[in-house]
Amino acid sequence: xxxxxxxxxxxxxxxxxxxxxxxxxxxxxxxxxxxxxxxxxxxxxxxxxxxxxxxxxxxxxxxxxxxxxxxxxxxxxxxxxxxxxxxxxxxxxxxxxxxxxxxxxxxxxxxxxxxxxxxxxxxxxxxxxxxxxxxxxxxxxxxxxxxxxxxxxxxxxxxxxxxxxxxxxxxxxxxxxxxxxxxxxxxxxxxxxxxxxxxxxxxxxxxxxxxxxxxxxxxxxxxxxxxxxxxxxxxxxxxxxxxxxxxxxxxxxxxxxxxxxxxxxxxxxxxxxxxxxxxxxxxxxxxxxxxxxxxxxxxxxxxxxxxxxxxxxxxxxxxxxxxxxxxxxxxxxxxxxxxxxxxxxxxxxxxxxxxxxxxxxxxxxxxxxxxxxxxxxxxxxxxxxxxxxxxxxxxxxxxxxxxxxxxxxxxxxxxxxxxxxxxxxxxxxxxxxxxxxxxxxxxxxxxxxxxxxxxxxxxxxxxxxxxxxxxxxxxxxxxxxxxxxxxxxxxxxxxxxxxxxxxxxxxxxxxxxxxxxxxxxxxxxxxxxxxxxxxxxxxxxxxxxxxxxxxxxxxxxxxxxxxxxxxxxxxxxxxxxxxxxxxxxxxxxxxxxxxxxxxxxxxxxxxxxxxxxxxxxxxxxxxxxxxxxxxxxxxxxxxxxxxxxxxxxxxxxxxxxxxxxxxxxxxxxxxxxxxxxxxxxxxxxxxxxxxxxxxxxxxxxxxxxxxxxxxxxxxxxxxxxxxxxxxxxxxxxxxxxxxxxxxxxxxxxxxxxxxxxxxxxxxxxxxxxxxxxxx
Amino acid sequence: xxxxxxxxxxxxxxxxxxxxxxxxxxxxxxxxxxxxxxxxxxxxxxxxxxxxxxxxxxxxxxxxxxxxxxxxxxxxxxxxxxxxxxxxxxxxxxxxxxx
Numbered sequence: 123x124x125x126x127x128x129x130x131x132x133x134x135x136x137x138x139x140x141x142x143x144x145x146x147x148x149x150x151x152x153x154x155x156x157x158x159x160x161x162x163x164x165x166x167x168x169x170x171x172x173x174x175x176x177x178x179x180x181x182x183x184x185x186x187x188x189x190x191x192x193x194x195x196x197x198x199x200x201x202x203x204x205x206x207x208x209x210x211x212x213x214x215x216x217x218x219x220x221x222x223x224x225x226x227x228x229x230x231x232x233x234x235x236x237x238x239x240x241x242x243x244x245x246x247x248x249x250x251x252x253x254x255x256x257x258x259x260x261x262x263x264x265x266x267x268x269x270x271x272x273x274x275x276x277x278x279x280x281x282x283x284x285x286x287x288x289x290x291x292x293x294x295x296x297x298x299x300x301x302x303x304x305x306x307x308x309x310x311x312x313x314x315x316x317x318x319x320x321x322x323x324x325x326x327x328x329x330x331x332x333x334x335x336x337x338x339x340x341x342x343x344x345x346x347x348x349x350x351x352x353x354x355x356x357x358x359x360x361x362x363x364x365x366x367x368x369x370x371x372x373x374x375x376x377x378x379x380x381x382x383x384x385x386x387x388x389x390x391x392x393x394x395x396x397x398x399x400x401x402x403x404x405x406x407x408x409x410x411x412x413x414x415x416x417x418x419x420x421x422x423x424x425x426x427x428x429x430x431x432x433x434x435x436x437x438x439x440x441x442x443x444x445x446x447x448x449x450x451x452x453x454x455x456x457x458x459x460x461x462x463x464x465x466x467x468x469x470x471x472x473x474x475x476x477x478x479x480x481x482x483x484x485x486x487x488x489x490x491x492x493x494x495x496x497x498x499x500x501x502x503x504x505x506x507x508x509x510x511x512x513x514x515x516x517x518x519x520x521x522x523x524x525x526x527x528x529x530x531x532x533x534x535x536x537x538x539x540x541x542x543x544x545x546x547x548x549x550x551x552x553x554x555x556x557x558x559x560x561x562x563x564x565x566x567x568x569x570x571x572x573x574x575x576x577x578x579x580x581x582x583x584x585x586x587x588x589x590x591x592x593x594x595x596x597x598x599x600x601x602x603x604x605x606x607x608x609x610x611x612x613x614x615x616x617x618x619x620x621x622x623x624x625x626x627x628x629x630x631x632x633x634x635x636x637x638x639x640x641x642x643x644x645x646x647x648x649x650x651x652x653x654x655x656x657x658x659x660x661x662x663x664x665x666x667x668x669x670x671x672x673x674x675x676x677x678x679x680x681x682x683x684x685x686x687x688x689x690x691x692x693x694x695x696x697x698x699x700x701x702x703x704x705x706x707x708x709x710x711x712x713x714x715x716x717x718x719x720x721x722x723x724x725x726x727x728x729x730x731x732x733x734x735x736x737x738x739x740x741x742x743x744x745x746x747x748x749x750x751x752x753x754x755x756x757x758x759x760x761x762x763x764x765x766x767x768x769x770x771x772x773x774x775x776x777x778x779x780x781x782x783x784x785x786x787x788x789x790x791x792x793x794x795x796x797x798x799x800x801x802x803x804x805x806x807x808x809x810x811x812x813x814x815x816x817x818x819x820x821x822x823x824x825x826x827x828x829x830x831x832x833x834x835x836x837x838x839x840x841x842x843x844x845x846x847x848x849x850x851x852x853x854x855x856x857x858x859x860x861x862x863x864x865x866x867x868x869x870x871x872x873x874x875x876x877x878x879x880x881x882x883x884x885x886x887x888x889x890x891x892x893x894x895x896x897x
Numbered sequence: 898x899x900x901x902x903x904x905x906x907x908x909x910x911x912x913x914x915x916x917x918x919x920x921x922x923x924x925x926x927x928x929x930x931x932x933x934x935x936x937x938x939x940x941x942x943x944x945x946x947x948x949x950x951x952x953x954x955x956x957x958x959x960x961x962x963x964x965x966x967x968x969x970x971x972x973x974x975x976x977x978x979x980x981x982x983x984x985x986x987x988x989x990x991x992x993x994x995x996x
Contacts (some may be wrong), residue, residue, distance in 0.1 A: 524981065872992030875919050878919050
């Protein structure tokens with residue numbers, strides 16, 4: 123390869139800094155925090171929760187520092203220069219000829235997710251201080267929450283797929299621990315198992331995908347870059363090099379996508395996510411809406427070149443990712459209409475939004491999808507924490523919107539305001555953050571030729587607006603019902619036993635603060651995180667406000683990897699420099715051959731993406747659809763729930779077709795029944811029966827025969843070997859010891875000076891021996 | 898050379914110490930004899946350190962002095978407790994360990 127200086131006058135040295143170089147500390151801090159909490163937590167004054175909050179604050183500070191230095195690095199780079207990730211690699215272990223490394227690779231995508239995860243984790247831990255006060259496993263809760271954050275952060279900074287897998291699995295484990303936090307309730311531990319096994323089903327895909335990529339790419343990456351086939355940079359460059367056959371990369375992409383389906387709750391493995399709401403609300407907020415479930419999306423975004431090449435993303439009108447994403451958007455949104463549990467509405471809404479991200483990635487809208495991770499994290503975390511605030515302070519630990527809520531806007535002004543802001547952000551109303559990300563996804567999906575999916579996105583936006591209006595109406599408007607109306611004064615015990623399924627953590631009967639005061643606003647530890655998140659739900663969209671021109675597209679500048687052909691100047695891939703052969707297309711953007719054709723004498727680390735030009739006419743269409751959803755749903759809610767319109771109430775009972783549809787939705791498309799009754803039983807039943815038969819007839823038969831023979835042999839051994847040989851030997855050695863003891867007895871005179879004399883004479887003899895040997 | 902004289906002195910001190918440990922009946926005297934042995938060793942360490950031109954031996958001697966101080970402390974407290982219990986410090990009377 124050439125010397126770098128020949129081809130790159132424009133390239134300047136990229137700035138780095140302490141925070142970028144030491145980004146690997148970000149996941150280390152919560153790991154240490156976890157160890158301290160689990161070992162000493164119960165003895166600390168705040169039961170270990172202070173360590174959790176402090177370690178998350180530490181990670182947040184480091185992430186913020188890294189983010190600002192990354193921004194300096196990007197802004198200081200020349201036009202069209204490839205911004206190399208900040209890489210630090212250490213040897214982990216070595217076996218045979220294979221070397222495994224561990225390390226960090228920080229680029230824009232890592233930075234944005236690091237900031238989101240550390241930020242939301244910090245707020246959720248602060249919120250949990252109040253929400254879980256007095257819980258019987260308070261310390262363990264904070265330990266698991268901290269370990270979870272460590273896993274996610276490790277996955278985000280990972281340089282290679284091994285560390286990625288490690289973080290991924292840590293998250294799965296913590297998810298299991300936290301969903302089943304109140305395992306005394308059978309339903310909770312069942313939900314935890316279901317989540318774990320469903321996600322595990324997908325995880326097989328991750329293992330298979332990593333293995334395929336390793337064996338397919340290792341030779342190439344070692345030769346060209348000096349990296350192993352586990353390195354994410356190596357895999358990315360390999361996927362875009364034109365080297366891999368289309369079959370192998372397609373299979374690898376499908377395997378990895380199955381993992382993403384499981385983790386991100388995509389159809390048909392989405393069933394675990396709504397059940398995961400059995401965990402405490404902060405867990406739902408952190409794990410099952412804003413961070414962990416985006417791990418699947420993150421996987422696709424991280425290894426985007428593999429999917430880009432494997433599915434030929436810009437070349438077709440539909441592929442597996444967009445199909446799964448599109449189906450997920452619609453089916454999850456439809457399910458959200460029939461839920462009475464506020465957290466389940468939000469859970470299905472999460473599933474649906476994750477569908478948007480997947481569909482965006484599948485259709486080549488990488489930047490809007492990543493931006494949607496960013497904005498969605500804020501408003502969805504806020505919505506979940508609002509739901510927690512309601513159950514904590516107003517509805518007596520119930521999440522049932524129809525029975526125990528209604529009219530709460532007067533009692534909980536802060537919760538109400540933050541909820542409304544986040545709902546508008548989720549629906550994608552201008553100028554809330556969801557508009558800038560979701561509308562961009564829909565727009566770019568259409569721009570890249572996926573027209574069917576653009577329509578699905580618009581229908582999804584309509585449904586989102588409608589079901590969120592329904593949830594808002596049932597919760598905050600109308601007349602107070604059930605616990606919200608103070609009913610639990612009379613039926614206290616009955617409520618405690620029937621509505622405890624979600625939050626049985628507080629010993630209700632003794633210190634029930636709201637039994638006396640009815641619904642009221644929550645404390646500051648709950649409302650302050652809500653207000654911070656609502657502010658971001660309102661404002662974070664302006665970080666990539668496409669409608670206001672290119673200078674507003676900060677996230678695009680900072681996060682999107684530059685698709686330029688890079689010279690592999692040295693084998694470590696570090697000092698690669700831009701070749702500057704990107705051509706300027708007619709609209710002033712650099713177009714590089716990355717992704718579309720095989721790069722000559724150079725490497726690509728990222729495919730060239732297309733961006734839809736913003737047009738208010740297109741945005742107006744989606745905004746009108748969203749407003750239609752809001753208004754129609756509002757009118758229906760007023761008619762159905764407040765005026766009890768005779769034409770609407772009981773419609774599902776009177777109309778057979780609608781009734782069937784309702785039952786179909788209410789039973790979640792019978793997917794759970796399919797999995798549990800058909801698949802699990804079909805596999806488990808015959809195998810279990812076969813195993814039982816095998817056990818009874820063959821194993822037991824063998825066992826009995828072996829046992830009989832053993833008995834006979836054992837009897838003979840006892841009489842002959844044990845009694846005669848062994849006992850004889852023991853007795854003889856005992857006698858010998860006794861004799862020796864008798865001979866040596868006089869030496870133990872008890873006189874100190876005699877012992878001293880023996881000691882010194884022994885030393886003298888030893889010295890003599892030494893002298894003789896040495897001469 | 899000089900070193901020989903040091904070593905001879907150390908050997909003499911060592912032998913006196915060994916004699917004291919074996920022959921003396923008084924516990925305190927035995928402890929003092931042990932101190933002699935230790936200091937003989939110190940002398941050896943310093944002599945060899947001088948001959949090799951390195952400070953390692955002297956450092957070691959400092960450690961030995963510190964350990965010897967601790968050892969005397971433990972030894973004297975043992976003697977004191979023996980005295981309190983038995984009103985004597987004669988080692989010949991302490992023969993409970995006779996086998």
